[in-house]
Amino acid sequence: MKLERLIAMIYKLLHHEVLSASVLAEQFQVSQRTIYRDIDVLCAAGLPIVSYQGSGGGYGIMNGYKMDKSLLGAYDVNSLITVLGSLSTVFQDQRAQSTIERLQNIAPEHHHSNLAINFNTYRTEPHALLFLRQGITDTRVVRFDYINANNEHKAREIEPLWLHFKYSTWYVQGFCRTRQDYREFRLSRMMNVELTEEHFQAHPLSPQEPIHAEQEWNTLLENILIRVAPQALSEALDQFQQADKEFQTDGSMIMRIPVYQPLEAKWLRSTLLSFGDGIEVLEPIELRSILKQQLQQALNLYPEV
Incomplete structure (x- = not known):
């Protein structure tokens, strides 16, 4: 998406002093010629981009240019950075890391967060969270072996819809093909998690409305x-x-x-x-x-x- 790339490029240029066309091309997986055209578009839009020649040269933002930081306060920005940082570590999410870079540009200087969050994953099978997150994003079926509350060992196949962290544990909710109903599974009891190539149809269940058994x-x-x-x-x-x-x-x-x-x-x-x-x-x-x-x-x- 060109618009998304241009926005991301603005934040990168704000966050770094100078970036070469080759570095930008590699990061956005496009040609250097495309980067040159994008720079022209940004200059035409009024962004004060300066070209630096020679060794270590590239593109940067004119000295003294500052982005408006009034939309979010220091507390908001630093809290968002902390939460996203924890999630990007758990899910190895490059998009979250990119968002963090943008937020760092509007964070007040010399202001550090006093909040720390650890979404630990030591209770889960390696790669289980990554497979489930990918399954939700790509609407792909996930298979795994599960030990239920009655200590019964069952093979399950689900259409994953929702991941959430509660009681210091990760859970996944989705449509269980075995039970033909929506179910919640605790990741610490899941084994041999496999992300299949089979896609499923999107469910009418809103992602903002997870199945909360606690309400009952x-x-x-x-x-x-x-x-x-x-x-x-x-x-x-x-x-x-x-x-x-x-x-x-x-x-x-x-x-x-x-x-x-x-x-x-x-x-x-x-x-x-x-x-x-x-x-x-x-x-x-x-x-x-x-x-x-x-x-x-x-x-x-x-x-x-």
Whole structure:
């Protein structure tokens, strides 16, 4: 797209002192002759581009020319740069990097962001995010093996529509051809992710309207009550951030935690048991019984001890 190339070229020239025609041609994947024509167009539009001759020569913006920075404030620009920088690292997205360069041109000088974001991917299979992002962009089918909440191993084939990051984990939403319905998959449980060459038709589902199961779950939450020992406070606070908390005189803490179907929530049992004697469940009584039974089953694995 010529217009998009011209806009990108303006930002590059603003960000760099001097760029040669060969460098610009390589970056935009066009001939040097095309770059010369683009420079003529930009000069005709009133942009003060100067040609520098000799070794290290090329094109640059006239000294003293500044781009209007009034549209975005320092906070806006630096926050956008930080977020885009994290995403460009995760997805190896050259377009995001190009946008960062443009934003850096309108960022106030000597002003640094006080925000840092890390969209870590250590829980996901290598290249899984890249394949899924490409599948969404190119409307291509993705195949993978999946371990569901019941520990069942199933091969899945989806038409990916949406990637989102929540609870420190990446998820993908799309149309599952196995279930013939929209489903959400946790990337940490996906294996052997494959981006196929098969294309699918765009879905009527708006990309601004992802499938949020939480909207339905909020009406089905039940509270559990736990006592956290002093030596387990930091870990419990990390794990149960949305709990109501109350300190006790002995240094322990009572937490009231809203959980969706707590008696069926396997993740909850595993989490509570991982604290050992650092956490005691007070309510519901049925959950205490379930945990006691699981502890006994675990002890039965070590009869010789």
